[in-house]
Amino acid sequence: MMNTASVTMTDDTLTQTSAETGLSSAEAQKRLQQFGPNKIEAKEKTWWQRLLARFWGPIPWMIEIAAILSASVQRWEDFTIIMIMLLVNAFVDFYQESKALSALEVLKKKLALKALVKRDGQWREIDAAELVPGDIIKLKIGNIVPADVSLIGGGDFLQLDQSALTGESLPVNKQTGEAAFANTVVKQGEMLAVVTATGLNTRFGKTVGLVAKAEMAERSHFKKMVIRVGDFLILLTAVVILIIVLLGISRNEPVVELLVFSLVLTISAIPVAMPAVLTVTMAIGAVALAKKQAIVSRLDAIEELAGVDIL
Incomplete structure (x- = not known):
């Protein structure tokens, strides 16, 4: 206590x-x-900073690497599909966050705190920020x-x-x-x-500061899960490629063909569709929550809340 x-x-x-x-x-x-x-000032990111952030991180990196590898072996159909997946994943997440931020901004204005304060010997109502x-x-x-x-x-x-x-x-x-x-x-x-x-000198302000640090230091369970799946598939692919290359060399297969085959196998192992599918699924969940008057500011938060044992 x-x-x-x-x-x-x-x-x-x-x-x-x-x-x-x-x-x-x-x-x-x-x-x-x-x-x-x-008041506790929130560092607001511009719309383009929030949009670019969707293309930066372990999950987008996996998709971007797959796109680069596809382009390097001139598999333009695969490249097009992968880029569509990347853009869908980014824009659905960005659109949902933008809607949530707009709704939260409206709520903040409606719920602006007032305080009854004595100034110059008179009681008056002022904004709590003053x-x-x-x-x-x-x-x-x-x-x-x-x-x-x-x-x-x-x-x-x-x-x-x-x-x-x-x-x-x-x-x-x-x-x-x-x-x-x-x-x-x-x-x-x-x-x-x-x-x-x-x-920020209040007890609540210091708590907000600690939460902000924790958010910067920690990845969500959703991101950790996707990264673990990706790491497993890439590691498995690397082992398979090593075996195939060694067998190919022992059989005097052309090195160029081995490299192209290795790149194609690597592309197929990167789960490019998984982030997009999960993002769209959580966006549908956010829409369902919105109908119940719940605002989802981060799609990851849906998965985080689903894992809570005690609220």
Whole structure:
């Protein structure tokens, strides 16, 4: 269970704000310049970067190698079919991701967080992105906590759903002096709180950073499976080619014919159709999920979710 002690990510003096007046607009603007907006910036790739990424990686490399080998032995029919497979695999995945990103962007705009904050002695509703350390905010039932805060009173307790951070199945009671973390949900109660950390300095922001690192370091089970199948077939082909070449040499077969035969065998061993078939299959699954109001941002995620034992 997460430690409920007050967590202060900034200088303690910044959180010594009067609950009666809150921060002045000038001081809030100064701190906004110092700490930046209270949001986690996502590095958005351009459409052409996302498209080119479909042609880079172990799975596209297998198909591209098969295309190059086909062209080298002038098997243009095979080359054409392989290129069609490569393009289908890339564009179906790109199209599905583009649709998902568009839908997510619309949702983000609709679900933009607001916060009730005291500035210049007056309560006002502002975008959560404009919160700064030291702001006095009011939390009540149904609110999503917009930043890491320390509860300072104004009520007996808050009941928070921390499952997004800790996985706890039941809400947790918080009292004056304890910390509440960004992106937890107020299930019951009403209290005042002072903002202690915003943006990437929040507990949620650090969790997002760890997830991003894990995504960069790890391949999905889907990609690992395709690569394992490809590796097995290529290794098996290499053994078969070695045997055929040795037998051919022992029988004084023309070396050129042996090389051409080896290239053709290599092309046939690369599973060029498998990625395209799997991508189209998962795209159909994404369409079925979309009908149930579920947005799939990565096709690989369908296979990943299918392998989950406990959610």
